Each structure stands twice: as structure tokens, then as C-alpha cells.
Amino acid sequence: MKKFLVFALIGIILTSCSKNDKIKSEAEDIPVSIEVDRYDKAFFETKPQDLNKLKSKYPFFFPPNVSDTAMVEKMTNPLWRELYKEVEKRYDNFDLEKEGIEDLFKYIKFYYPKTRTPKVVTLIHDMDPQYKAIYADSLVVISLEMYLGKNHKFYEYPEYVKKTFEPSQILPDIVQSFSYGKVKPPMERDFLSQLVYAGKQLYLKDILLPEYSDEDKICYTTDEIKWCEEHDVDVWRFFVEEKLLYSTDSKLIPKFIEPAPFSKFGLTNDNETPGRVGAWIGWQIVRAFMDNNDVPPQQMFLMDAKEIFQKSKYKPTK
Structure with missing residues (x-):
């Protein structure tokens, strides 16, 4: 069973690399001259x-x-x-x-x-x-x-x-x-919709700036990326246990999505966290959706946040 999973994973990686190489080749052949x-x-x-x-x-x-x-x-x-x-x-x-x-x-x-x-x-x-x-x-x-x-x-x-x-x-x-002209703004006011909207905007950077690092896409330091990767389970558990995903409290946006010196969980060590951890989580939800569904990104950018979340199967694990 383990061997099968390893071969399946290798197959997915090779397919993804082949697709990305094809996109890169076709994109770079497009003539563009900027004045x-x-x-x-x-x-x-x-x-x-x-x-x-x-x-x-x-x-x-x-x-x-x-x-x-x-x-x-x-x-x-x-x-x-x-x-x-x-x-x-x-x-x-x-x-x-x-x-x-x-x-x-x-x-x-x-x-x-x-x-x-x-x-x-x-x-x-x-x-x-x-x-x-x-x-x-x-x-x-x-x-x-x-x-x-x-x-x-x-x-x-x-x-x-x-x-x-x-x-x-x-x-x-x-x-x-x-x-702003390609990613459909959320029609709903709930926190999940705001997370996914921010995630879509970051995913647009994934496809349009494929050579850029995640640090430059979200404007994080390497340590901030590392913090998010090491604490995604804790952040997600906090959002779920505090029943924030479907909350319409507008104060959640400056706390977790908008640029800030740190994210505001209401804990004594908040100043050790990066700002915008909600945007980072939304980014991972969108990435998981794109990994698990055969949908063109142009279509995904117009989809409802709840459908993206449900079909993403996103659930961070240690």
C-alpha cells in the first residue's frame, strides 16, 4: 500500500511538472513589448x-x-x-x-x-x-x-x-x-468568504508569477512562512473552535486578513505571529481546491467560496 501511494504521488508530481513546463513554454512564446x-x-x-x-x-x-x-x-x-x-x-x-x-x-x-x-x-x-x-x-x-x-x-x-x-x-x-477585475468579490459577508477571496488573489500570483517565491507573493519573511507552515493546524483549529468561519463580524478582517504587524488571536504571544494569517490559510484552501479538482483557474476565480472550501478537502495535519 505504501509503495502504491509513493508511486501515485510521484505520478502526480511528474504530471504537474509537465503541465507547468507546457504553460511556461507557451506563455514565453507570446510576444509582448511594453512601452x-x-x-x-x-x-x-x-x-x-x-x-x-x-x-x-x-x-x-x-x-x-x-x-x-x-x-x-x-x-x-x-x-x-x-x-x-x-x-x-x-x-x-x-x-x-x-x-x-x-x-x-x-x-x-x-x-x-x-x-x-x-x-x-x-x-x-x-x-x-x-x-x-x-x-x-x-x-x-x-x-x-x-x-x-x-x-x-x-x-x-x-x-x-x-x-x-x-x-x-x-x-x-x-x-x-x-x-480586482478578474477575481470575483465575495457576495457573502462571512469570514470564510473573505479568507477564500484573499486566497484567490494570492493564487493569481501563483499562476502569473510562477518564478516568484511564496515570501514575495504574500510579502512575508522566510520565518513568517515557516511560522504559518508550523502552526497551520493551530490556526485552523482556532478558526473552527471559535466558530469564526461563518461569522459576519467585520472586525475579523483587520485581525486576520488585512496587512498588520501581527494577527490578533487575543493571546499573550500574538506579537510572535505574522499578520494576514487568514489570507495565508485562504491561499492554502484555494491551492488544495486546485490540486483536487480539474477546474481552470479563470473559472475558479468566479466560484463561490463555500463550494471551493467543500471541494478543496482542506484540513491541515501535523
Whole structure:
């Protein structure tokens, strides 16, 4: 019996590897050429007297409620110019990032052939962690000042936020933004639906960024991944025994799914846990579903959370 199980497992692994190799080969054959427009350079290298020329070329960056005076102030302000200098140090040459974005869109076009090849626009915005990289059909906007590395002197944020400012997070952030148009938001308010929704978004990174580590997909350290792998049984037992799965308490989302310094079980050692353990559990549920069911990911992203959970057969064990 043990030999049979071993051979069956080997067969599953070989089949999975063969399928992944086929996907990789077909995706990489898809032609994608991305145009990058360095608006950050254009803005800070434009002289104030030439502002109107800049406005005519980039009208969408000049809303009516923002005065020319405010724009000139930003152009000439020493702090903004210092920030631009720091961005230039890191991203004067954007070729490597451009290549990564092109590879990403090859996979996007493999799974979603009708997707348009977007234009990429880089800028220096307002250092807002909520708007780091935005996908909008024909456009990808990247705020480069948010990807200077977590230890950069300009970042006065909590550690759990700063770790998302690594250059390696540009592609996962684009996928996260892309997911809002492909992963169906939950219609139900229960915690399980929120877990699975977060898990679907992370699974989209699995298929679109196959070379990325789990650490970079969820923005965890290696120790945080290890913690989740070693404590998944305990976390799952807590969710079940506390009857959280079908709870509609909205406070569970910031406790277990949204970015946070740690997850909030109400225990004395909470600060030893990674934030977002609920998202990680949801990810494992979705992965288990995909392993146990022959369903295209595009279809799974639209499915009901409870059906995914039931058919996933998810149950962590020591």
C-alpha cells in the first residue's frame, strides 16, 4: 500500500511538472513589448516656464483642482527634488523592471488572451502605500518612490508596511491590482468568504508569477512562512473552535486578513505571529481546491467560496 501511494504521488508530481513546463513554454512564446513612459523624469526635468508643454502631454496628471502654482512648488521643492534624486539612483535604468513586466504580461495573456498590452507610466506621487502600482486596462502606473527598499531613509512607516517597499514587490503589486477585475468579490459577508477571496488573489500570483517565491507573493519573511507552515493546524483549529468561519463580524478582517504587524488571536504571544494569517490559510484552501479538482483557474476565480472550501478537502495535519 505504501509503495502504491509513493508511486501515485510521484505520478502526480511528474504530471504537474509537465503541465507547468507546457504553460511556461507557451506563455514565453507570446510576444509582448511594453512601452515605458518615465513621467517622473519628465516632471522633475521640466523647467517651470515649460509647465504648459508638460500639461498638454500628460493632461491626466493635471486635475483641474490642482493649481499650476502647486505643481511648480513640487517641481522646485528641495525635498521633492531630493526624493527624485533617490529614485534616479535606483531606477535611472528601468530595463530590468521592464523585462519583468513584459514576462508578467505574457502569462496574463496566456490566461486572459484578450488583455491589452498596457503602457507603463512611472511617476513620483505622494508616498501613499495604498497607491503603489495601479493596473487600469490600457495603463499601468507605478509610483517609484514606494519601491526604494524597506530601509530607505525617507520611509517613516511601521516595519510591516516598510517591507512592502522592496523593488521585488512591483510585480506582485501589479498582479494585486489586476486581480480586482478578474477575481470575483465575495457576495457573502462571512469570514470564510473573505479568507477564500484573499486566497484567490494570492493564487493569481501563483499562476502569473510562477518564478516568484511564496515570501514575495504574500510579502512575508522566510520565518513568517515557516511560522504559518508550523502552526497551520493551530490556526485552523482556532478558526473552527471559535466558530469564526461563518461569522459576519467585520472586525475579523483587520485581525486576520488585512496587512498588520501581527494577527490578533487575543493571546499573550500574538506579537510572535505574522499578520494576514487568514489570507495565508485562504491561499492554502484555494491551492488544495486546485490540486483536487480539474477546474481552470479563470473559472475558479468566479466560484463561490463555500463550494471551493467543500471541494478543496482542506484540513491541515501535523
